[in-house]
Amino acid sequence: MFYSNSWTKCLICLIFITSGNAECPKPQVEGNVVLTNDALLMNDFPEGEEATFECANGYLKEQGSERITCTSGKWSTLKLTCKKKDCGAPRKMPHLTYEFEEGTLFGASARAICDKGYQLMGPSYRQCYAIGWSGRPRCKVVTCDKPPEIMNGTITEKPGEELPEYGGVIQYSCNEGYTLIGNKSIECNEDGEYNSLPPECKDVNDIPLKPTATISITTTTTPTTTVPPTIRVSGRNNGVGEHDTNAATGNAAVVISVISTVIVALIIVLFKLYHCYKRKGARTAPIC
Template sequence: MFYSNAWSKCLICLIFLTSGNAECPKPQVEGNVVLTNDALLMNDFPEGEEATFECANGYLKEQGSERITCTSGEWSTLKLTCKKKDCGAPRKMPHLSYEFKEGTLFGASARAICDKGYQLMGPSYRQCYAIGWSGRPRCKVVTCDKPPEIMHGTIVEKPGKELPEYGGVIQYSCNEGYTLIGNKSIECTEDGEYNSLPPECKDVNDILLKPTTISTSSITTTSSVPPTIRVSGRNNGIGEHDTNAATAVVGSGIGTVIVSLIVIVLITRYCKRKGSYQFGEDRSRTEELLQFQNN
């Protein structure tokens, strides 16, 4: 009887001691907190053991304790709370701005935008990481090709650089005796092209001799002023004449020849119809006519 009671008391004490030293399972993580490296390396979590937590990558501690304690085989409640890191606005760069549709917190993206006349070099989007914004975009000014030269003219003004930049203006001038046709200046635009073709330099004499069109309400005629020509002659005394006068003389001579030919043809036909000794008529009839004429 004595042994039975003692044995029962020992069994009760063993159960009490065993239950009081119960180990805790490995802590579970969720949300934006993780176990520290030291806690991850632990395999056993006996009574009274502590486990430490920290904020996940890209998050910062907001409040609460990072530790929990194993008590009677259960972990205490974790009070640590974390919030996303704020990257803030990227550092300012010349002629560069950003569009923040997703804000500036961890994981958000920002679009890089260049001013007018500048082109983006590098990534067009930056993302907020735990260490800050990714990428380093920059804006480079747009340039145009080397200004074209023109015949019979020169470039009188242009930017100091070999390749004109956005907004650069090139001015042209014509040599003496030539007139400028088109725009006297061209400008480098935002797309890297000039806003117009370079001008041309035309000979003033060519422009004066160019046919002009005279328009009325119902009639359109084209007239040109012929140049003065010089005709030389040794004995006929021909000097300087206008081509219109020369044309009139030639036309008058041709008209006279044509009229003479028409008169000869008409006379010939008339004589053949009436008969004449000059156009091969009968010899007897010719003799009679001659005799009649002699009487």
């Protein structure tokens, strides 16, 4: 009986010792943390062994310990927490702005936009990596072709650059004896084109004159009456036209005659009414 109890105690102790020295499995990685290079090279994780973690690429430590410990065949809970790196706003460049749809944290992208009259050189999008923003876009001013020369005229004013830049104005003038047809200036626009064609210089003798007209009034007189005047209009390019004012003058005379008759009749009626009322006031029978 004594030997039986002794063997039982030894077996129980052996079980505890064996379980107490149990190894832990290789730590599992999840989320935004990874095992360090030293921990990756380890194959065995006996009792009391530690494994070290670090934040994944593009993440920074926020808080907590990077170590876990193997105890009784199980790993302790990892306390390390990591957050995305913030690249911040890209460095400012002349005539260049950015649109941020996802912010400035790791993995986000930013769209590069140039001001009016400038063209983008380089990538149109930049991405936030662990080392910072990718790419280096810049904005270059738009230029137009060399301004065209014109016959019988000269360029009197232009920008100092060989190729005019956006907003540059070129002024033209004509030689003596020539006149300018069209716009006297052209401007380089945001598309790299001029806003209009250059002007032309024409010989002043080759320009047709505008049509001119002369008006003559002829009055015909008879022994007893004077006939209303006849107006004749002649033009240099339109031939000769004639307009008779007799009809219009006759109509006007009829209208004036009718109006005069009506006015005279009204005056007579008012005069008679006035005398009627005056006699009534004198207590005499009115004679109207």
